[in-house]
Amino acid sequence: MSGGSYYVPSTSKWPILGSLALGLMMIGTGMVLVHDRGTPIMTLGLLAVLAVMGFWFRDVVKESRGGLYDAQMDRSFRQGMGWFIFSEVMFFAAFFGALFYIRTFALPWLDGEGAKGVAALLWPEFTASWPLMSPPDTAVAGPRDTFSPWQLPLVNTLILVASSITLTVAHEGLKEGHRDTTRNWLFATLLLAISFITIQGVEYYEAYVHYGITLEAGIYGATFFLLTGFHGAHVIIGATILAVMLVRVLRGHFSSDNHFGFEAACWYWHFVDVVWIGLFLFVYVF
Amino acid sequence: MAPKLPPHHPVEQSTSATAGGQASAHHAPPRGILRWLLTTNHKEIGSLYLIFSLIMFFIGGIFALVVRAELFQPGLQLVNPEFFNQMTTMHGLIMVFAAVMPAFTGLANWMIPLQIGAPDMALPRLNNFSFWLLPVAFLLLLSTLLMPGGGPNFGWTFYAPLSTTYAPPSTTFFILSLHIAGISSILGAINIVATIINMRAPGMRMMDMPLFVWTWLITAFLLIAVMPVLAGVITMMLMDINFGTHFFNAAGGGDPVLFQHLFWFFGHPEVYIMILPAFGIVSAIIPTFARKRLFGYASMVYATASIAILSFLVWAHHMFVVGLPLAAELFFMYTTMIIAVPTGVKVFNWITTLFRGSITFEPPMLFALAFVVLFTIGGFSGLMLAIAPADFQYHDTYFVVAHFHYVLVPGAVFAIMAGVYYWLPKWTGHYPNVKLAQWHFWLSVIGVNLTFFPMHFAGLAGMPRRIPDYALQFADFNLVSSLGAFMFGASQLVFVAVVILCVRGGEKAPAKAWEGAEDLEWSVPSPAPLHTFETPPTFQRHEH
Numbered sequence A: 001m002s003g004g005s006y007y008v009p010s011t012s013k014w015p016i017l018g019s020l021a022l023g024l025m026m027i028g029t030g031m032v033l034v035h036d037r038g039t040p041i042m043t044l045g046l047l048a049v050l051a052v053m054g055f056w057f058r059d060v061v062k063e064s065r066g067g068l069y070d071a072q073m074d075r076s077f078r079q080g081m082g083w084f085i086f087s088e089v090m091f092f093a094a095f096f097g098a099l100f101y102i103r104t105f106a107l108p109w110l111d112g113e114g115a116k117g118v119a120a121l122l123w124p125e126f127t128a129s130w131p132l133m134s135p136p137d138t139a140v141a142g143p144r145d146t147f148s149p150w151q152l153p154l155v156n157t158l159i160l161v162a163s164s165i166t167l168t169v170a171h172e173g174l175k176e177g178h179r180d181t182t183r184n185w186l187f188a189t190l191l192l193a194i195s196f197i198t199i200q201g202v203e204y205y206e207a208y209v210h211y212g213i214t215l216e217a218g219i220y221g222a223t224f225f226l227l228t229g230f231h232g233a234h235v236i237i238g239a240t241i242l243a244v245m246l247v248r249v250l251r252g253h254f255s256s257d258n259h260f261g262f263e264a265a266c267w268y269w270h271f272v273d274v275v276w277i278g279l280f281l282f283v284y285v286f
Numbered sequence B: 001m002a003p004k005l006p007p008h009h010p011v012e013q014s015t016s017a018t019a020g021g022q023a024s025a026h027h028a029p030p031r032g033i034l035r036w037l038l039t040t041n042h043k044e045i046g047s048l049y050l051i052f053s054l055i056m057f058f059i060g061g062i063f064a065l066v067v068r069a070e071l072f073q074p075g076l077q078l079v080n081p082e083f084f085n086q087m088t089t090m091h092g093l094i095m096v097f098a099a100v101m102p103a104f105t106g107l108a109n110w111m112i113p114l115q116i117g118a119p120d121m122a123l124p125r126l127n128n129f130s131f132w133l134l135p136v137a138f139l140l141l142l143s144t145l146l147m148p149g150g151g152p153n154f155g156w157t158f159y160a161p162l163s164t165t166y167a168p169p170s171t172t173f174f175i176l177s178l179h180i181a182g183i184s185s186i187l188g189a190i191n192i193v194a195t196i197i198n199m200r201a202p203g204m205r206m207m208d209m210p211l212f213v214w215t216w217l218i219t220a221f222l223l224i225a226v227m228p229v230l231a232g233v234i235t236m237m238l239m240d241i242n243f244g245t246h247f248f249n250a251a252g253g254g255d256p257v258l259f260q261h262l263f264w265f266f267g268h269p270e271v272y273i274m275i276l277p278a279f280g281i282v283s284a285i286i287p288t289f290a291r292k293r294l295f296g297y298a299s300m301v302y303a304t305a306s307i308a309i310l311s312f313l314v315w316a317h318h319m320f321v322v323g324l325p326l327a328a329e330l331f332f333m334y335t336t337m338i339i340a341v342p343t344g345v346k347v348f349n350w351i352t353t354l355f356r357g358s359i360t361f362e363p364p365m366l367f368a369l370a371f372v373v374l375f376t377i378g379g380f381s382g383l384m385l386a387i388a389p390a391d392f393q394y395h396d397t398y399f400v401v402a403h404f405h406y407v408l409v410p411g412a413v414f415a416i417m418a419g420v421y422y423w424l425p426k427w428t429g430h431y432p433n434v435k436l437a438q439w440h441f442w443l444s445v446i447g448v449n450l451t452f453f454p455m456h457f458a459g460l461a462g463m464p465r466r467i468p469d470y471a472l473q474f475a476d477f478n479l480v481s482s483l484g485a486f487m488f489g490a491s492q493l494v495f496v497a498v499v500i501l502c503v504r505g506g507e508k509a510p511a512k513a514w515e516g517a518e519d520l521e522w523s524v525p526s527p528a529p530l531h532t533f534e535t536p537p538t539f540q541r542h543e544h
């Protein structure tokens, strides 16, 4: 930077439009949930949010490729992304915390265990178990059956772990300047991501149709869909980011020493992967 | 708080652009309303935050006065109980999320770049986004009051199942608006951390940073850590309400107490989010007007950090009476008491800074001194509440209301006002009117104590909180509280007058507006030009 001065980005219309779009989407969602109408507003809001994100990132990419950003800006982006992922970790931590609390405290207490056992007076017949097949109140129908972790969930685990490896190979390729390696392995990662999502879709179908695991099926179904659902949403977001990266690689973006966009996508993908390991262990296996 | 904005200098803008590239060189910054909608300037965004916060402070204040008017006498006179509940709830939500938090973020935006010698925040566009999410969020929240069934009526802590099974239909909108506010806080906090870690003037080490910067760094960390937990718990509420899950319903194997654990895991760090930056402001003001270095700089930093870490381990002190196992009661009782140690270190340091100083009592100092005394009262009542067996008696009474209003009103809010009086000369180039500021101060101090001190007695005598009617023996305490509340509310109009007058004119302030002030912000002109530190300043270290 000449004269050691700082780079300060120019004004942009995307932030304000983004907040309006988000507001529209939330109002639409609320209307759909509460009043059963407002789907157009919700859809419009969602599309507007996506559009704003697209344009905003496009501007950033343009500026970055125009050489406008200095090393300091790069560090700011890195830290921003790092702390954002930390906030996501805490979001999942809340859900894992809920799962552990239910399993170790709430259900045994409802069954009359320990000093808090008075809760057992509510439903004397109730016996705690995990997965919880018969919820305390008979009005709540529990699941009929549960998954074996060693079928689809194991396959999905292997897929995600593999995808982390292929992505790392792609990243190494970029660092070495082998664009073809990057393209091929990134493409493989994307395929793995899509198969994960597909398998998860199949699993949800089986959960609802064959196993009776639903959102309403007591706390097991609720925690199951909460954790896998938000994880799945993050996989979809991550896969979208990877797809964008693939397009950018095809267009010749990124150089071997300047590719933070790509690296950020890798960080995010590894984060999604690690969350899945936690899910596999505590939602499926144990 | 609205600073008088210096004219935009396109010349300065283009110097910065040639340094970085051509993007901004071609078009002059937008004018009129667009300038405010699009701004990426930390000073303008800081002002937006502060103005927003002031407006919300009055809206939340009006809700509080509705509550106090109803409680003026025993019996039901002005509002029906349903509306009363909406008023207590909205008062709490607005004050916490829309008044106190944005005020501190506004101060952070204005002052952190100036105090660390940075040209702006690290991620300026994200900064604009964080701000403009707030009006969207809180318009949506306020609009719930007009929806069928009324707005949120379950208290600012929105315990399930009051907020799920028995909640008004508008609760879904409440949840969504809180999501927007949460996104705003997280992004704002990420920006602040990146700014502080990354944008300090060359030569400024972490342990050279002013305490306002330190306390905000730690606050931002807390925000990034716990706002997502709040997002998680309200998402679970949303699902219980709309998708038939049983997270907080024992019939399906869930547990309403789970809600409280998750909420307070967010909620207790949240109260420190509202007080740590206040500590930073007071730690700037007291040395300035005592004309001494802050006593124990390093211990202040370590105390702040330990408060932050401990704040993750005390949440269940809000839940002593839900029926925790004995081991948990003891654990949370002791950890809570331990927090009083670093807090005590801070109070000790402030008092020691004052000791043998040459003290003058300018308006910021008045508020800072009142802070030290009155916040400490709140700290002591906190210690009383921390004793689990005693809390069985105090819980859900007006004693708790007295406690947290002492830490939040003459605590957080006074510190914000102290900060505004302290930095107004830097923002506007004028000193605030001293006579009016003194009126504001004394009316506020008397008003605050009249309002909240009697609540201790009412609470100890057993008056429950969040009830629109009360037994006759509490009548006198409540009468005094209500009078004090109206006095406090009215005296804030004086504050607005001081701010507006100060923006319009007044005694001119030099760059270093206060004789004893040391930090970097006093090296730039008053009013601070729109762009400062476009080339990094040289930082002069002085030993703390």
Ligand code: HEM
Pocket: B157, B271, B272, B274, B275, B317, B318, B336, B337, B339, B340, B343, B378, B379, B380, B381, B382, B383, B385, B386, B387, B391, B394, B395, B396, B400, B403, B404, B407, B408, B411, B412
């Ligand atoms: C020495 C430090 C402190 C201690 C030991 C302490 C202790 C406590 C305890 C035990 C309670 C629960 C009382 C009950 O519900 O029965 C409580 C409530 C509360 N405290 Fe503190 N506190 C301290 C400092 C603070 C600070 C600095 C703030 C905020 C700036 C704060 C804000 C609150 C709030 C908002 C509540 C009530 C929440 C509600 O139920 O609506 N406290 N405090």
Ligand SMILES: [Cu+2]
Pocket: B267, B268, B271, B314, B315, B317, B318
């Ligand atoms: Cu607390």
